[in-house]
Amino acid sequence: MTETEPSGTPELPTEDKKLVTLARATRARTGAAQGAAVRDQDGRTYAAATVSLPSLEVSAVGVCVAMAVASGSTGLQAVVVLGDGGVADADLAIVRDFSGAGVTVHGGDARGTISTTTAS
Structure with a gap:
């Protein structure tokens, strides 16, 4: 079970702000319902729609x-x-299957305003 805390617009770590920028740009470019970005254990980033x-x-x-x-990636x-x-x-569930518990997952609107932060 994960715990979600509504957090308005939290002050994110710099590296997570980069993920917001990547997810927002990918979603805007494609016009898709959602954009996402992840950072792996080696610091590499992946963005998709x-x-x-x-x-x-x-x-x-x-994706x-x-x-x-x-x-x-591991x-x-x-x-x-x-x-x-x-x-x-x-x-x-995908994040937990791949990385286990404890991965930070931020959710937000299309503009990049984060409204939830959850741990996998």
Whole structure:
């Protein structure tokens, strides 16, 4: 079970602010429902948007984690999800499956205003 704290617009660490910028830009560029960005254990970042095709549906977090796994990453340090619907339970499950408990997951609106911070 994860705990979510509504936090308005918290003061994020600098590295997490970079994830907000990447997620916001990716979502805006594609016009997707959500944009996400993750930072892996080595400090590499991955950004993606929701994929919604007739034959393929993948959340923005799912795409980010798939890219990290395909690049040889061994886990995540932080996740940002921006856009419609907030952070889905399925996305938290993806983060836990890949990285275990304790990964910081920030959720916010399309403008990048963070409204929730959750630990996987």
